[in-house]
Amino acid sequence: MLADQQILRIPGPSPIPPSVQRAMTQPMIGHRGQNTSDMLRKIGPKLKAIFGTSQEVAIITGSGTAGLEAAVVNVVKPGDEVLVIVTGAFGDRFAKICGAYQINYQRIDVEWGKALNPAAIKSYLQEHPQIKAIFSTYCETSTGILNPIKELSEAVRQVSDALIVVDGVSCVGGVDTQMDEWGIDVMVTGSQKAFMLPAGLTFVAASERAWKVIEQNDQPRFYLDLKKYRDNLIKDTTPFTPALSLLFGLEQVLNLIDEEGLEQVYKRHTLMMQMTRAAFHAMGIPLLTSDEHASPTVTAVKPNDFDAEELRKVLKKEFGLSIAGGQQHLAGKIVRIGHMGYCSPADVLQIISTVEIGLQLIGKEIVLGTGTAAAQKIYLNQGVLV
Amino acid sequence: MLADQQILRIPGPSPIPPSVQRAMTQPMIGHRGQNTSDMLRKIGPKLKAIFGTSQEVAIITGSGTAGLEAAVVNVVKPGDEVLVIVTGAFGDRFAKICGAYQINYQRIDVEWGKALNPAAIKSYLQEHPQIKAIFSTYCETSTGILNPIKELSEAVRQVSDALIVVDGVSCVGGVDTQMDEWGIDVMVTGSQKAFMLPAGLTFVAASERAWKVIEQNDQPRFYLDLKKYRDNLIKDTTPFTPALSLLFGLEQVLNLIDEEGLEQVYKRHTLMMQMTRAAFHAMGIPLLTSDEHASPTVTAVKPNDFDAEELRKVLKKEFGLSIAGGQQHLAGKIVRIGHMGYCSPADVLQIISTVEIGLQLIGKEIVLGTGTAAAQKIYLNQGVLV
Known part of the structure; x- marks a missing residue:
């Protein structure tokens, strides 16, 4: 060898593209200075295009799992009834996070290697109108399934107002994603997959419907409070110290995606x-x-x-x-x-x-x-x- | 794309291996300090193994052509009769350098894509006993020929004491090279081929026979004076400021070659x-x-x-x-x-x-x-x- x-x-x-690797070696800068603000201002619209949303895309320093947890703690609270659709190991993770927060979750398990069935979810929701949110996976990394989340959303909307929360960690950036058009309420992804970066950033966007729920949700949260990220992002800054090297890399990743x-x-x-x-x-x-x-x-x-x-x-x-x-x-x-x-x-x-x-x-x-x-x-x- | x-x-x-690329980004050090001496002391024996020689291998900051010119100006002088064997563009370069220095050179042109014929060179030398050096190419980059320099040396030695000077730029480090055993007198290579480095270093080794000629050769030379490189290398230093980043990379290249x-x-x-x-x-x-x-x-x-x-x-x-x-x-x-x-x-x-x-x-x-x-x-x- x-x-x-x-x-x-x-x-x-x-793998990391060479120009991204180089970008990440830039000398450190102050995260409250103009350079960081300029960078965040450039990054914002490009992230929105990838998510297919006009909403702010929160940039959280953390693994993909931090993004999944942010989705849970922002949209639901203990006692809420939710549905978790498990098509593999990462659907299962959503269930575990809900469990940790005493969310009253039901799970629909789909045979690993098969996709979720929107009609079955619709039927379930007709029988369970109290469901407040549905947790699902776009690409299930453990099986290579791409779940039909557009069709899921269409089916759900016919019978329920439940929020649709999607783990897009292993595909957003590589697969067409139209949050607004498809009616997805929360979308999460990570930096180490189609985003061509090391792990360490997770991205979370929420729909207008979801923001209404988030704003009224009194579930305790601090670091993963999406409102903090959104309100700071509007002012071109972050609530906590961001992983600046990864942001340098992200800026270049988005340039490469633009170029292609x-x-x-x-x-x-x-x-x-x-x-x-x-x-x-x-x-x-x-x-x-x-x-x-x-x-x-x-x-x-x-x-x-x-x-x-x-x-x-x-x-x-x-x-x-x-x-x-x-x-x-x-x-x-x-x-x-x-x-x-x-x-x-x-x-x-x-x-x-x-x-x-x-x-x-x-x-x-x-x-x-x-x-x-x-x-x-x-x-x-x-x-x-x- | x-x-x-x-x-x-x-x-x-x-291409440059990632660990070599990283090694080259080490902070600059003083070239007269202990760190540089330590590095040169580690590099020396490994370069000798690649050249198959017990002689010092001069490390010159320059392109491969600087190494070829060093070979010419150290072993011959104006008026000397030499033979240049041209099997492609880089054999031709040796001829051009000899021309620039008013060396009295004869050339044997071999059809591009064919290898030199040791027997033909032997016959030529029998008819031209005054030839003092033979310039040849190991791998001719322009055609992909690997000339039989071991056999060339055997054939030459039967009839002549001419020095055998070989351009090994595009193969030494990737192809077995046994200078001492084969009786090659001067071998030149560069950093940007099998050495997996950027261009910028050229390596030149001379046999004991060649050193005798070099020491007596009064052809004017300064930067490319091989004696200066050898005499400094024995003291773990260099006559002129070396390209330190490339030396950092070279040290790691030699580690990788050792590892494999x-x-x-x-x-x-x-x-x-x-x-x-x-x-x-x-x-x-x-x-x-x-x-x-x-x-x-x-x-x-x-x-x-x-x-x-x-x-x-x-x-x-x-x-x-x-x-x-x-x-x-x-x-x-x-x-x-x-x-x-x-x-x-x-x-x-x-x-x-x-x-x-x-x-x-x-x-x-x-x-x-x-x-x-x-x-x-x-x-x-x-x-x-x-």
């Missing part, structure tokens, strides 16, 4: 998903999710005739290539390939062509080049002609 | 060459050089039914992938792929799989995956089983 080469293709953290064009960023992610899926289909290796509900940012492979962990180990050993394993009951049963953020079709071809070698090395017989050729065909048909 | 992604696969400069193992570094380069060549052979696309004299660091492709420049352009446009074109009369007729330094078999697979797409896009019909599969087979047979 080439010394110092690490090819990071887990579903987050994702947000629409093109989304197209690239879809293309990378299609290339990856076509490759495994061509090799006759099952995927965990259907094509219909597959996430553009992460693909889970569910082998039926080779050991998932063996594949991971051999790729790490031969090429320094990291892909992720499964979580909870899927541990050892799947591998997950991240293709998000600073990842290109050329990188997907590298993943597929090294995976083909890895499969041979662990005794899974495939015709070499088959997966690569399938991915190349997708690129040629869609990446260029579209 | 992914913003900020540049995949650099020209035959130098080559020099033998393994050479094996990796050979493997990458074989993978690259097998891929083009499988696609039926001609290479400029024979398998016998191919360089492990660079491969020149000589298409007969598509436009070399079109391929370069489409790879740059689609993937941000840079490969080089031809020089002088080969301009527009070949492409050159660098696979040296911070480059792995996984990177070669990325090059090949994107080249396959590039070929389709410019209308050269190939069966997608063919080249990739050929490269994968080489990896499986040699990278693992050997």
Whole structure:
């Protein structure tokens, strides 16, 4: 293996673009000075475009989980009845946070690898009109599902005024997100996935409807009080000391996304998903999710005739290539390939062509080049002609 | 194209490993202080191992051409008769430097893409016993030839005491080099190829035989006076202010080479060459050089039914992938792929799989995956089983 080469293709953290890495090494500045205000003023509209909202997008220094907790403590309080839709490990996390705060939550568990069903949620809400909020996941990182949150919102609105809270950590920035248009009430994401940054920032936006609830919610909260973030952001500042290096990086990430064009960023992610899926289909290796509900940012492979962990180990050993394993009951049963953020079709071809070698090395017989050729065909048909 | 992604696969400069990039950002230190001496003391033995010599390896702040000029002005003087063997653009450079110094040089031109013929040089020397030095090239970057300098030295020694001066700029550090054992008198290389650094350092080593000539040579020289470098290096210092950031990087490059193992570094380069060549052979696309004299660091492709420049352009446009074109009369007729330094078999697979797409896009019909599969087979047979 080439010394110092690490090819990071887990579903987050994702690789950092060189210009972002450089930006983060800028000398420290005062967070109450004009430079920080100027930076926040530039960042604001670009974050709003990614979230598809005209509302302020709070920038909280913390992991994605801090963002999820902020969503919970701002929109509900103990005794409130809420619904948590669990399609994998991160839906489960919303349930755990609600549990920690004595929220009266019901959960609908969907088989891991399947998407939530908007009609079923609608029926549930018709029978449970007291539900005040619905917690859901956009991309479920643990399975590679992209839940139909636009359709969920449409279905919910027909029967309920419950707030729709969405964990978008592993896809916002790489997948089309239209909070306002779709009627999503709270959207959360993190810095270390499609945002191409190290972990350490979480972003939370709330709808006008949600702000009304937040303003009247007396659930105790301090650091994660969204009102503080919004009211300061309007004055181009932050309530607490921000992770300035990450903000330097964020400013450059948003420049890169502008340079490529947000629409093109989304197209690239879809293309990378299609290339990856076509490759495994061509090799006759099952995927965990259907094509219909597959996430553009992460693909889970569910082998039926080779050991998932063996594949991971051999790729790490031969090429320094990291892909992720499964979580909870899927541990050892799947591998997950991240293709998000600073990842290109050329990188997907590298993943597929090294995976083909890895499969041979662990005794899974495939015709070499088959997966690569399938991915190349997708690129040629869609990446260029579209 | 992914913003900020540049995949650099020209035959130098080559990509910089991340830990080397970081090392180069260390705060500046005094070049006459203990830290610099300590660093030079650590660097010395490792450079000697790469050159295969027990002699000091001079570290000159300058481009590779400064190293070539140092070789000329130290071992010969105006009026001396020398032989320059030209197998490409860089052999030609030696001739130009000799010309600038009124050295009485003869040149043997070998068709570009072919290697020098030791027997022919031997015959020439038998007819020209007055030749004092022979200037040659190890890897000729412009064609991807690896000249048989070991065999050249054996042949020369049978009939002549001429010094053998070798430009090893585009391969030393990636290809086995045994100056002492092979009887090479002066070897020059640069920092921006297999040494995985930016350009800015050139390394020159001289044999005991060469030092005798150098010490008696009254050709005027100052900055490029090799004696100054050797005499200072023995005292762990440099005659002039060195490019300290590049020395910081060099120290880490040598650590990485140690970590991988020099033998393994050479094996990796050979493997990458074989993978690259097998891929083009499988696609039926001609290479400029024979398998016998191919360089492990660079491969020149000589298409007969598509436009070399079109391929370069489409790879740059689609993937941000840079490969080089031809020089002088080969301009527009070949492409050159660098696979040296911070480059792995996984990177070669990325090059090949994107080249396959590039070929389709410019209308050269190939069966997608063919080249990739050929490269994968080489990896499986040699990278693992050997």
